[in-house]
Structure formats: C-alpha cells, structure tokens
Amino acid sequence: MDAPSYTSSRSWSIYSRAEITNHYEILERVGSGAYSDVYRARRRSDNLIVALKEIHDYQSAFREIEALQMLQNSPNVVTLHGYFWREHEDAVLVLEFLRTDLGALIRDAKRNWDEKGITVGEIKQWMVQILRGVDACHRNSIVHRDLKPANLLISDDGVLKLADFGQARILLESRCVNEYNIPLEPLNPDEPWQPEQSELSEKDKTCKEGLENEGQNQELQDYNTNNSVEEAEKEMNFHDGNTSCLATCTTSQLVDDALKSVYSYEEERRDDGNGGMTSCVGTRWYRALELLYGSVDYGQEIDLWSLGCIFVELLKLEPLFPGTSDIDQLCRIFDVLGNLTEDSWSGCSKLPDYGKISFGKVENPLGLEACLPNRSSDEIHLIQKLVCYDPASRATAMELLQEKYFSEEPLPIPLNELRIPFTNSRQDERSSGNWFDYKGMDSDSDFEEFARDGVVVSTTNGGFSIQFS
Numbered sequence: 001m002d003a004p005s006y007t008s009s010r011s012w013s014i015y016s017r018a019e020i021t022n023h024y025e026i027l028e029r030v031g032s033g034a035y036s037d038v039y040r041a042r043r044r045s046d047n048l049i050v051a052l053k054e055i056h057d058y059q060s061a062f063r064e065i066e067a068l069q070m071l072q073n074s075p076n077v078v079t080l081h082g083y084f085w086r087e088h089e090d091a092v093l094v095l096e097f098l099r100t101d102l103g104a105l106i107r108d109a110k111r112n113w114d115e116k117g118i119t120v121g122e123i124k125q126w127m128v129q130i131l132r133g134v135d136a137c138h139r140n141s142i143v144h145r146d147l148k149p150a151n152l153l154i155s156d157d158g159v160l161k162l163a164d165f166g167q168a169r170i171l172l173e174s175r176c177v178n179e180y181n182i183p184l185e186p187l188n189p190d191e192p193w194q195p196e197q198s199e200l201s202e203k204d205k206t207c208k209e210g211l212e213n214e215g216q217n218q219e220l221q222d223y224n225t226n227n228s229v230e231e232a233e234k235e236m237n238f239h240d241g242n243t244s245c246l247a248t249c250t251t252s253q254l255v256d257d258a259l260k261s262v263y264s265y266e267e268e269r270r271d272d273g274n275g276g277m278t279s280c281v282g283t284r285w286y287r288a289l290e291l292l293y294g295s296v297d298y299g300q301e302i303d304l305w306s307l308g309c310i311f312v313e314l315l316k317l318e319p320l321f322p323g324t325s326d327i328d329q330l331c332r333i334f335d336v337l338g339n340l341t342e343d344s345w346s347g348c349s350k351l352p353d354y355g356k357i358s359f360g361k362v363e364n365p366l367g368l369e370a371c372l373p374n375r376s377s378d379e380i381h382l383i384q385k386l387v388c389y390d391p392a393s394r395a396t397a398m399e400l401l402q403e404k405y406f407s408e409e410p411l412p413i414p415l416n417e418l419r420i421p422f423t424n425s426r427q428d429e430r431s432s433g434n435w436f437d438y439k440g441m442d443s444d445s446d447f448e449e450f451a452r453d454g455v456v457v458s459t460t461n462g463g464f465s466i467q468f469s
C-alpha cells in the first residue's frame with residue numbers, strides 16, 4: 001500500500017521502514033496519543049490483523065514493552081505479539097488489534113441505548129474484567145498510572161483488556177521477579193521479538209484457560225480461590241518512597257523554585273530514570289487525590305482511585321469528577337467528599353502541596369450517594385472503598401473481586417451477551433462534542449490555572465516555558 005498523502009513526518013516514518021513493511025501491510029491509522037501513532041495492519045505471514053503502535057518517546061516505549069512482557073498472557077491485558085526496536089528509530093509494538101474501548105461503549109450507551117443504560121449484569125462483567133487486569137498488574141508490582149475508559153480496549157467477543165502502559169512503572173523490588181527473562185532488545189533488529197510458549201508460567205496458563213471457560217460465576221470463584229488476598233497483600237507490600245524524584249510537574253516545585261524565573265515544563269515531564277516517581281501521571285479526571293497534591297511517594301493505590309472513577313462512569317454514564325484544571329478537579333472532589341484534613345486522612349498534611357493552596361470550607365459535602373441516585377447501596381459501598389482519601393483504606397482489586405456483589409444476582413452476564421458499539425472510529429467520537437465536553441481530559445496541563453494566577457506561559461522550541469513575573 002502506498003504511503004498516505006498527509007504530511008506529518010512521524011506518521012510517514014513507519015511506511016518507509018522495510019523491516020516493518022516486509023512483515024506487515026499497513027492498512028490505516030486508527031488512533032494517536034500523546035506519544036504514539038497506532039495503525040491497523042495485516043501480518044503478511046498469516047493475515048492476522050494487528051495494531052502497530054509507533055511510539056515517539058523512548059521512555060514510554062521502554063516502559064510499555066517492559067510492563068507488557070511481564071503481563072503477557074494475562075487475559076485482561078492487551079497481548080504484545082512482538083516489537084521492533086532499533087537505534088535512532090521509534091519503537092514499534094505489534095499488539096493484538098482491539099476495535100473499540102470502554103470510553104466508546106459508555107458514549108454509545110449514553111447516546112443510543114434505552115434509558116436503563118448499561119445493565120447491572122453488564123456492569124459486573126466489565127468490572128470483573130477490569131479488576132482482573134488491574135489485579136494482574138498489581139501482582140506483578142506494576143502501577144498502570146493511566147487507567148481510564150479509553151485505555152480499556154474491547155474485543156469483538158467482549159473481552160476487555162488493559163492497554164497503554166506507556167506511563168506504567170514497575171516498582172523496584174519486583175524487577176527480580178520478571179520470570180520470563182525476555183531480552184528487551186530483539187536479537188535481530190529486522191525481525192520482531194516474539195514471545196515463546198515456554199516463557200509462559202503455569203499461573204498465567206491457568207489464568208488464560210480460565211477465561212476461555214464458560215460459566216462466569218464458577219470462573220470467578222476459581223479465580224478468587226487461586227489468588228488469595230493474603231498472597232496478594234504479601235506481593236503488594238512495597239513502597240518506593242526511598243527513591244528520589246527528580247521530575248515532577250507539581251505546583252510545589254514551581255513555588256519552591258520561584259527564584260529561578262524561567263521554568264521549563266518540558267524538563268519536568270521526564271522521570272529521572274533512576275526510579276524516582278512523578279506526580280504528573282494519569283488523566284486528570286481519574287487522577288488520585290495524592291497525585292493532585294504532588295505526592296511522589298505513592299503506590300498502586302492510585303490505580304484504585306481511578307478504578308472507582310471508572311466504576312462510577314459505568315453506572316452513571318458520566319465522569320465522576322470532570323475537572324477543567326487541577327484546582328477545579330480538587331474543588332469537585334471536595335464538593336463530594338468534603339475538605340481534605342487530618343481527620344479525613346491522617347498524614348495528609350505531609351503531602352508536598354498541602355497548605356500551598358487553601359480551599360473554602362465545604363460545609364455540606366454531597367457524598368457519593370448523591371452522585372449516584374437510584375443505584376444500590378452495594379454499588380455505592382464498593383465505590384466508597386475506592387474513592388476515599390486515605391490510600392491505605394482503598395480496597396485492592398483482589399478484595400473487590402471477592403465482594404459478594406459480583407457473585408450474587410444479577411450475575412455478570414456472559415461475554416457473548418455484552419452489547420458492544422459497532423463503530424471503530426474512536427477519534428471521531430471523541431471530537432464530536434455531542435456527549436460532554438472533553439476539554440482538558442487528555443491533558444496534564446495546568447496552564448489554565450497558571451494563567452489564572454498571572455503566570456506567563458509561552459511556547460519554546462523545546463516545549464514551553466513558564467515565567468514568573
């Protein structure tokens with residue numbers, strides 16, 4: 001196929017790379033994100049349709065490959081068929097192709113489905129799959145850091161898979177447990193790296209087989225029996241707070257660094273590469289409170305907050321906290337949960353940005369119940385276990401899977417009865433603007449609030465800069 005006529009040099013590059021086009025016929029571009037372009041392609045050897053994800057950022061590529069290698073064969077994580085990695089070129093991941101995602105499904109349900117929206121049986125099935133995917137990550141000490149409906153891809157037969165691990169972090173202690181021992185660089189740069197069957201662990205084989213079984217309820221029970229809470233807790237007992245963070249984009253550093261009058265935001269977006277954590281991760285609407293307060297000493301609990309926001313969105317067909325800036329995001333959270341104080345989370349005053357910004361007292365917080373009228377107390381109870389201030393109080397994915405909500409009537413419906421949107425045009429849906437305003441959703445930018453504070457933001461060759469007057 002000829003290269004298309006648009007002019008982005010990045011989008012051209014994949015067409016001119018023989019090592020890729022020898023193996024794959026590139027059919028169309030299906031999406032793009034902050035760091036990537038994604039193409040639908042056909043593998044020449046067997047006609048398999050795949051997604052080729054060309055990643056323009058080295059660190060994102062490295063993270064995504066490393067995390068996906070560890071999670072290969074988890075049924076609710078996107079499959080990495082292989083990748084191309086060579087010097088001076090963008091990495092290209094060969095992923096299984098998944099036509100739609102949970103964001104598109106929620107939009108479709110809001111626009112086109114009857115007033116009941118997504119049924120309880122459907123919600124339970126989606127949530128069980130999401131929880132299994134998150135549980136797989138957390139068991140492997142991987143924090144996804146960007147869970148949101150658009151990153152939960154869905155196959156035509158109703159299997160949901162976590163995707164977009166470009167922001168994922170493998171917590172340091174776990175690096176020794178990469179049991180697959182797969183080389184990061186393909187041995188031959190002209191051939192894609194591909195996993196071999198022998199690299200699958202027994203646990204993962206069981207997991208994969210489990211998904212293929214019919215009888216959802218029995219499957220859930222088996223899954224829970226084979227993966228006890230104690231075992232999960234043992235594996236998840238970590239924190240990487242001992243490592244320093246050289247790269248954040250928190251307001252605290254801007255304030256601390258006020259004597260340095262020109263501040264490069266581009267600098268801040270990089271992690272230090274030595275294990276330091278940044279608070280500038282995730283998409284704002286799903287970003288945990290501790291990240292909004294600049295924490296660099298966080299763990300897998302940030303994913304659990306995001307999970308709670310996604311659960312609400314499935315129930316309500318609208319985002320829980322659609323903030324237009326980080327400050328607005330915090331205001332919306334406080335309106336519902338009340339102000340953040342030592343009473344609501346003992347230790348919160350140690351957060352880097354605590355006390356840097358003061359918020360008016362919310363006399364009568366709405367509570368999560370008010371956000372979810374007509375929903376059952378069980379559902380509200382589960383969400384309260386996720387969307388709560390103290391990260392240590394949040395329920396783990398495994399604990400949630402064991403909640404009776406998922407094993408009582410109405411049961412999660414079988415995969416083949418799930419309703420899945422027909423459209424494959426996610427970008428069009430996103431830009432249509434019919435549903436609600438997505439402005440700011442995909443952005444980590446705090447420009448609006450800086451501008452509000454009278455700080456000058458200007459673009460530079462390397463990115464943009466913030467100047468204090």
Ligand SMILES: Nc1ncnc2c1ncn2[C@@H]1O[C@H](COP(=O)(O)OP(=O)(O)OP(=O)(O)O)[C@@H](O)[C@H]1O
Nearest residue numbers: 031032033034035036038051095096097098164166
């Ligand atoms: N495996 C896949 N199958 C089909 N489409 C995909 C696949 N992976 C990604 N896409 C499409 O490409 C888009 C961009 O992919 P992805 O979100 O992984 O990239 P990103 O650059 O990390 O994005 P973001 O800016 O959200 O962090 C997705 O929204 C989706 O539409």
